[in-house]
Amino acid sequence: MKLDTVKFKRDTPPMTRQNSPHHHGDLRAALIAAGIKILESDGIAGLSLRKIAARVGVSHAAPAHHFKGKNALLVAIAAQGFRTFTALMRAGRENASPDPHDQLAGLCRGYLEFAEKHEALFELIFSTGIKAHADDELRETSTQAYQLLEDTCALFEPSPHHEKSNEIMIWSLVHGYATLRVYNKLMSPDGETVLPFEFILPHLTPREPHAADKN
Amino acid sequence: MKLDTVKFKRDTPPMTRQNSPHHHGDLRAALIAAGIKILESDGIAGLSLRKIAARVGVSHAAPAHHFKGKNALLVAIAAQGFRTFTALMRAGRENASPDPHDQLAGLCRGYLEFAEKHEALFELIFSTGIKAHADDELRETSTQAYQLLEDTCALFEPSPHHEKSNEIMIWSLVHGYATLRVYNKLMSPDGETVLPFEFILPHLTPREPHAADKN
DNA sequence: TGTACATCAGTGAACGCGCGTTCACTGATGTAC
């Protein structure tokens, strides 16, 4: 019972922070969370290990006990970004009716919500600086995001030309649209309204319900 | 005649470089060109004023005579990037048949060629770090790129929902596809083949030839 | 339950580095006369 109490305290780091200056509790997670906050206020270029450590209230040497280097922390932040990304897409789907088109529109709504709410994080996870294939966690989280998109596209008949045509087409469309929205905001800071995404989403032929089982 | 000779020599800086260590000829253009080269080998994060100056073979204080600061040089590089971008799209169109669909496909081919050949430059011109509205030259060059896309889309009937639906849809599609290609290359360095862009380009209704005159 | 001790997760000082920017300077250019 005493052990349980201790373990519970260690899982709620902010409360114990002031009591034990030498043990944060869950510094690793706190660093990732702080990194995301800084990313959102200062952008990718403004992100540094020292800033992150300062934000958590820890010496700038502390992160070295949890991450092999700056890039490792960046990768962990990107992995967390993919988790949020996937969660928003999933929520978008779950809030939609079972109709395939609504499911797809819901997924895309989640996609766009992520891009808009987490602009710099969105930029980071698709940036050249992050190589997804080099890290297990990042590869897994990014694969899950793609998997969800793939599953949703599987509600429709694929093109006769290419099995993956739906995924690629939808991904291109929604990703490009998200970038365009962010970029337009950069060009005209007054934030002019743009065409709602639904209007450019093409009509696809829903798959027969049992066709999915067959294959 | 003597004056003409002098002016001609000043337009060909590399030749005169070794002769006059105190006057480069066209350092401004040389810095932009060198910046693009470094961008392509070291990426955005690896771009610095000192590296650019070193590549041109000039002291690192020299750029200050031509650009107000690092950001001004970045903006000039981005503007040059947009010029190349527009040129490639235009070339894509010009190499295509007059058929509207071929024109559009040609434009997109140029778009994708730019993204692939100038990966970091492509990333730069659409990055958060560059604010297009803040600089005349950048605003103009980026507007020209968009204008060309708009003109090409004007070959087709707009959607009844929104006057700009074609532009936005095509831009989203080709931009997203370009990003996906670059990103896929990052994920699987073996460079797996992807679906050709033509297969996801939707069918649009060409405008009546004289309908454009009417409006 | 109490004590000795290994391990863990922090500290803070120090390191060298590359960066953008500033500055007094100087040599070449081009112009006025």
Place this chain on the structure above:
DNA sequence: TGTACATCAGTGAACGCGCGTTCACTGATGTAC
């Protein structure tokens, strides 16, 4: 055509800054007995 001079476009030294990383250290934690 020749000379005096202002302007232009470089140099190189110096500045301070923030960065990632390393290091010896220390206090707290948790375990063995």
